[in-house]
Amino acid sequence: MKSSVSRGLALKRLAALPFAALAVGATLSPAQAVTDNKKQFKYQDKPGPKGVKCVGCRFFVKPNGCTIVHGKISPNGWCIAYAPK
Ligand code: SF4
Numbered sequence: 001m002k003s004s005v006s007r008g009l010a011l012k013r014l015a016a017l018p019f020a021a022l023a024v025g026a027t028l029s030p031a032q033a034v035t036d037n038k039k040q041f042k043y044q045d046k047p048g049p050k051g052v053k054c055v056g057c058r059f060f061v062k063p064n065g066c067t068i069v070h071g072k073i074s075p076n077g078w079c080i081a082y083a084p085k
Contacts, residue, residue, distance in 0.1 A: 043079040045074045048078030057078075069081070
């Protein structure tokens with residue numbers, strides 16, 4: 001009985017592995033880890049024209065990410081790829 005419980009748990013953990021790998025791959029791919037494109041997109045840690053900020057951008061990923069600009073960004077930052085939500 002005990003072994004079937006632990007086996008079930010092991011199977012659940014195995015089933016979760018591909019998703020965990022995908023999540024890590026999506027956020028920390030090797031290319032992304034070494035490529036800093038902040039300059040390319042003229043990213044800055046302060047709001048852009050008319051006070052627009054990353055937090056209002058469709059590419060913003062809570063709490064400090066972006067699908068365009070790599071690495072950690074500020075919710076109060078801005079870059080030239082800004083697109084309102
Ligand atoms: S695309 Fe630019 S403005 Fe939009 S969230 Fe990313 S860094 Fe901020």
